[in-house]
Amino acid sequence: MRTTVRTATAAARPTGSRRSSGCPGSKGGVMRKTAGILLLAFSAAVAAQNFPSKTVRFVSGVTPGSASDTMARILAEKLQQKWGQPVIVENKLGAGGLVGAKYVADSAPDGHMIMMYASAYTVAPLLSPNVLRFDELTPVAAVATIPTVLVTQPEKYKTIQEFVAKAKASPGKLVCADAGIGSATHMAFEKFRFAAGIPDVLNVHTKGVGEAITEVVSGRADCYFALVFQARKMVDSGKLVALATSSPKRSALMPNIPTTEELGYPNSHYNFWVGTLVPAKTPKAIVDKLHDDITALVESPEVNEKIRKLGCDPLPMSVKEFDDMIAGEIKENTALIKKAGIKAN
Template sequence: MNNSRRMLLKAIAAGVAAPMASSVHAQGTVRRLIAGFTPGSVSDTVARVLSERLKLTSGDTYLVENRLGAGGLIAAQSVIRAEPDGKSILVHSSAFTVAPLLRPKMIDTANLTPLIALASAPTVLVTYPGRRIKTFQGLIEYARANPGKLFAASAGIGTSSHMNLERLKYAARIDITHVPMKGSPDALNEVIAGRADVYFAALAQALPYIKDGRLIPLAIGSPNRTPLLPDLPTTVEAGYPGSEYLAWFGALISTATPAPLMSRLYTDFKTVLDEPDTKRRLVDLACDPMSMSQAEFSELIRKEFVSNAKLIKEANIKI
């Protein structure tokens, strides 16, 4: 067989294979990851990383859809109201254990079942170099001497950046004025521009600005130090137990979803999360992969509802 005939046969084979592959792909289900926060936020980026990997491994098409508002509860409502067919999956954050407490009439959390924990994100308390505050202890001392005169930006009421702030205020017995913004990009810009004094930022969000000197890191707000800033202590290590906050991202699904389908979706997500490439991409986002069973994730959420309800009452947090 001459070379030209071989090339012709290969071209014919490729032409037959392409529609076959297309047909197989078309048989997959289109599923939506409903993200309750702004494009470019860490939770949104995590959702997009997963959607890419899930498309490759599950045979289904995953699309990310942002539905903003009410601390992620607009997104939660859309998943609750959708058919329980696994085509609508909520990607939320630790704010899920806060927002329903602040807006109890919006959703019944019993209508959503935790599917799988995706990742946690270290938080870092940052300030603007033009401020007089250069250290964490300096912040505490200034706040005590000048109650209410420091301004802390957050991504919104009930978000992890807000709750991290409230935990620190309560643990250190300080008064810092909270300034809620419409998302994490806006909150970060407020500090960079010098309009806010401090902000508990996701490390992935703040790290480039820390490296180029536009932000000063004061302390880690998460339970543990991060290898990306190994010499920076946590707020607990600085002497304020109870000030830490675990910022996590996870997937939840309609409780009415049939058990076999829920199990299959859990397996699809777990397979992707266990892949070295996914873990690498999460680490590149300064996120820590979370290894939890569905039951363990449910228990984490249950405990957080209890602790956050207590903090909301003690700190008198209201919408």
């Protein structure tokens, strides 16, 4: 099943009264408040030292076998060995990952429930704000980026320049597949489309990456920004050609395919990332521990190599850097969604 969419005064104290020693502004009140803050900080530190104290769950919003799901399982295996507690992966599918994200957001903020999300996190809540707010989750650790490449049938287009020229010459006739409304594959094309000056196209929103690439192989769609590890097999077999890479840099799996920006389309790259988030009220000490442990694994030779074999590039960064990256993308995607007229189903 596919969906086709065309886009273009505080109260005064009584006179003469004295402040009770229990009022917040009194010396005793201040001391009690300070003691309370110190107690909370101490409790959080102790909780972090004892973390994890039970089974930890990674929640994946995509199907088993997907790149982000596979990365969650790689991390789960290694973290279980490090922590001495079970670490499992649960799949909660639906609404561009929002079902899983909301499930995590509503869980106890103790670090034992972790959302393995992708860049769709900076899109899906914009399209479905009644499901999840951005302030319900807090970023922990970025894990990797997943390059995508623009694929088409060999007999249709030989170069990206030819592709763009034909799309401009026939407004509204180019049929473009993607893995769903607001998916990274959809947003990657929309960003490239505007950078290249391509007018209206016919978007075919499928149920996932497998169906999307089938649309192109069959000829029902003209193009699709495919995940690089997905595209390489089809390109190597001659069924498809790859015209450009949408990521900020070339993919190690397909290093001969230049980026869209290398090919002369400024501000056309799309950053398809995978990372971890937890409920917003999770203590900072636990967030920091999770970040440090996950990032150490991402930087380790063994996990680093496994990530690269998936066609992905490890993306270690600080919590602040990850938070800033997300904030920037939310702003950018808000503008892109408005410009492209993207709406949720």
